[in-house]
Amino acid sequence: MSIIKINPEQTYPLRQKILRPGRPLATCFFQGDEQAKHFGYTIDNTLVGILSLYEEDIPGQEVKGGWRIRGVAVDQEFRRRGIASALLNIAQDVVISEQGHFLWCNARVNVSSLYLEHGFFIDGDKFAIEGVGEHFRMIKTLDPDDRHCPNNEELNNEPLSKF
Numbered sequence: 001m002s003i004i005k006i007n008p009e010q011t012y013p014l015r016q017k018i019l020r021p022g023r024p025l026a027t028c029f030f031q032g033d034e035q036a037k038h039f040g041y042t043i044d045n046t047l048v049g050i051l052s053l054y055e056e057d058i059p060g061q062e063v064k065g066g067w068r069i070r071g072v073a074v075d076q077e078f079r080r081r082g083i084a085s086a087l088l089n090i091a092q093d094v095v096i097s098e099q100g101h102f103l104w105c106n107a108r109v110n111v112s113s114l115y116l117e118h119g120f121f122i123d124g125d126k127f128a129i130e131g132v133g134e135h136f137r138m139i140k141t142l143d144p145d146d147r148h149c150p151n152n153e154e155l156n157n158e159p160l161s162k163f
């Protein structure tokens with residue numbers, strides 16, 4: 001197995017299969033894909049997991065230095081082996097090396113425990129994304145000394161915009 005950098009086009013087949021099944025390929029093109037960093041987890045040279053990372057702040061929130069995670073997907077037969085976790089760890093390493101302040105994503109409610117396990121907290125109420133389902137915004141702060149990014153206990157699940 002290995003984790004490799006891939007281009008946006010390489011993410012589209014797994015995005016479509018896992019995240020937008022039965023929907024047109026165009027629904028798998030995300031804004032900012034060309035500038036984003038994309039990572040793939042391969043087994044025997046086959047791509048079985050993907051994650052994309054965008055330098056992007058949370059709309060409507062003042063805090064800066066955010067990196068957004070999108071398009072996390074692992075092929076069904078390879079799940080619960082730590083593949084998404086390995087991709088999340090790489091994403092975090094990249095954001096730290098880029099001196100980002102926090103990671104965030106809109107996580108599907110049914111898999112929010114993946115992100116909780118990785119130190120993310122839930123920011124605000126559940127919301128629906130049409131055609132995809134219910135989501136939580138989830139955030140992981142990387143610099144507890146930064147006043148914009150207090151640690152998770154201090155946040156106590158309050159919206160980041162309050163700080």
Ligand SMILES: CC(C)(COP(=O)(O)OP(=O)(O)OC[C@H]1O[C@@H](n2cnc3c(N)ncnc32)[C@H](O)[C@@H]1OP(=O)(O)O)[C@@H](O)C(=O)NCCC(=O)NCCS
Pocket residue numbers: 018019072073074075078079080081082083084085086106107108110111113114115117
């Ligand atoms: C969500 C997904 C990416 C997880 O990939 P994965 O490689 O299986 O995840 P990991 O093996 O790294 O899981 C690590 C931990 O996250 C949690 N977790 C992962 N998948 C979970 C699920 N479906 N339900 C509940 N908890 C889950 C568990 O705590 C797990 O640890 P455990 O296996 O020791 O219990 C994968 O199930 C998937 O592609 N699902 C469909 C697409 C999707 O929902 N993507 C996320 C969009 S936000």
